Amino acid sequence: MPQLDRVLSRIEAGAASQIVLEADTSIHCVTPSGLQPVSAQVLTRAQALALVHEMAGPDDKPAVAAGTGIRFLYRWNDKQWLVQQEADAPLRIRIRQWVDKPGPSDPNVPEGTRHLRRRASDKPFGSFENETTAREAIDRLLREQVRRGAADLHLRVGEPPILRLGGDLVRIEGESVLDDPTVSGMLWAIMPDKNKAEFDGNWDTDFAHEIADVSRFRVNVLRDRKGVAAVIRTIATGTVTVEQMGISPEVQQLCHLTKGLVLVTGPTGSGKSTTLCALVDLINRTRSDHIITIEDPIEFVHQSKKCLITQRQVGVHTQSFKSALRAALREDPDIVLVGELRDLETIAIALETAETGHLVFGTLHTSTAASTINRIVDQFPADRQDQIRVMLSESLKGVVSQTLCRKIGGGRVAAREILLVNKAVSALIREGKTVQIPNIIQTNRRLGMETLNDALLSLVRNKTIEAEEAFVRSVEKKEMAGKLKAMGYNLDGLTSEE
Structure with missing residues (x-):
């Protein structure tokens, strides 16, 4: 054998x-x-x-x-x-x-097709006759997604197409249950060749798809136990503004800095990209500078207004975040947006870029300002962490940590924790005393700072969200429960589950 x-x-x-x-x-x-x-x-x-x-x-x-x-x-x-x-x-x-069972006259399989092609057939578009019909099928679902204002479309074998509406998953009525050839065929029709090869090797891939005059979409394709699956997120065709997003004047002031690091953080699906889009749009309207964005994939497409905007997509226009960020220093930038600070080297280059007279925006998947600082420091070896704390204390200018909440009556709204770095915050970062940062935020509300709990409580007072939603979205749940009970809300069922 x-x-x-x-x-x-x-x-x-x-x-x-x-x-x-x-x-x-x-x-x-x-x-x-x-x-x-x-x-x-x-x-x-x-x-x-x-x-x-x-x-x-x-x-x-x-x-x-x-x-x-x-x-x-x-x-x-x-x-x-x-x-x-x-x-x-x-x-x-x-x-x-x-998997395609080739005959004697067909010894080759096109690179990257193995997992997406129908297993019992050599048809590259599964149950569809050709690429056109497969593309029409998925574009019809995406048009419905946009028409209904859904954030995401889920395609899963054994389920009909599912939309995320107002934070809830809703199965589209009248749609048939999907099988693997149908899901594979639709995705194959819109997937770039590079991503087909990537999916073949890694079993997941991300790319952007656009329907003219409808919307752009961010597509993630994956495999689960039943076959090929996908999550497709709606990206607005136009940019959003800070006024539309309800971003405070103090956060808007961060866009007028000439150097430093500004971070927008939060869990997946919390609206980080939309907030960054609004901040870039504000700079684009008010400054005459060169903005370079490095994204995976490009979500919001910005047209140059007063600024010159260069948008690069990882895997299409550059090999990686770190290589694009390193190259950006030779491309005469004033502002650099890094779609995700994924690894130690990217974070290190971002800090150096912020130190050398550039304004850098970036994102992390952290839920509070203090945890954001800890996450950055913890990326580095122990013998470098003191140096990184010093660099952060000098470069970091602000952290906006946000989460999306269900609004009363439908839709969603962002609750934002805002840290604006002053001398007191810099000292805490340098000394490794990030546990005291929430107290600094609490005592500096007059400067525009706000804890996540205070932001959530404000939404409850304004009847924008329910008290239960505020409790669920809170990170410091014990404190939140006490404040909500003081306001007259009964959370006994929820707090007992905690």
């Missing part, structure tokens, strides 16, 4: 998508978290070819022996597996499941 058969079981079980054999390294599998070693043994070129030679048929063994032009199908456990050598590497061989 070929030795690689035991590794093929990982792919069959869904734990990996490919086996990778290379000279002078160990056997690796491609998993959702990246390349993972299968064994500690480092293979020589001869050993790697020997493993493949065990799988090759008589007609394919000469190519394996020569180590060039290797491409054949191997049958194991009633399935076919494509064994293929990459042409642009000294020796790199990939093994993956062949």
Whole structure:
């Protein structure tokens, strides 16, 4: 029995998508978290070819022996597996499941189609006749999403299309239950070639899709236990303004800074991108500067007004956030927007950019101002954390942490915690005393600062949201429960669950 058969079981079980054999390294599998070693043994070129030679048929063994032009199908456990050598590497061989059951005259599968194509057919658009009909089907659902004002469209095998309306998931009446060929076909019709290849290797991918005169959409495609799935978010075709978003004058003042770091934070789906869009729009209307945005994908499209705006998408216009941010320093920027501060190196470059006379906007998935500072510091090794605290104390100018709440009568509204960095806050950051930051925010409301709990309580007083919603969205729930009870609200059911 070929030795690689035991590794093929990982792919069959869904734990990996490919086996990778290379000279002078160990056997690796491609998993959702990246390349993972299968064994500690480092293979020589001869050993790697020997493993493949065990799988090759008589007609394919000469190519394996020569180590060039290797491409054949191997049958194991009633399935076919494509064994293929990459042409642009000294020796790199990939093994993956062949799901389209090709005939003798069709030995090739277009790169990136394996997970999206119908398993029992060679039709690239699943149950649809062609790309046009598949695209029409998904665009019809997206038009309905926009017509009803839904934030998201969920496509799942075994469910009809589902919309997120006012924070709730609602199944679209009259729509059929989706199967895997239908979901795959619709997504394949709108997915760029680059993302098809990315999905094939990583099992998820993000891209933007646009319907002219309707809207733009952010698309995330993934796999779950039933097949291919997607979440598609509506992105407004036009920009929003700070007035429409209800952003306070004190936060608006951050847009007039010439240097420093401004962070907009919150959980996924909290409206961070929309808030950033409004801040960029304000700069675009009031300053004459060069704005560079680095996003994944580009969501709001800005037209240059008083400013010159350069928008770059990761994976399309640049390889990564960190490479684009490093390059931005040579592109004469005044303001740089980083869609997500994902890793240590990106954060470090952002801090350096803010220190060298540029205004930098960025986002993090944190829920409060204090946790935002801690998250940044904790990204770095212990021996660098004191230095980072000093850099943050000098560069950080403001943190806006927000969450979306259900409004009474429908719709959603943002509650925002606002930290504006002054000398007292800088000292706390430098000394690592972030636990005291909420007290500073509380005692400086006259300067425009506000805790998340106070923002939520204000929405309750104004009859914008229910008291129960404020309690659910609060981070400091014990404090929130006490204040709501003092206002006459009974939260016994909710607090007992906590």
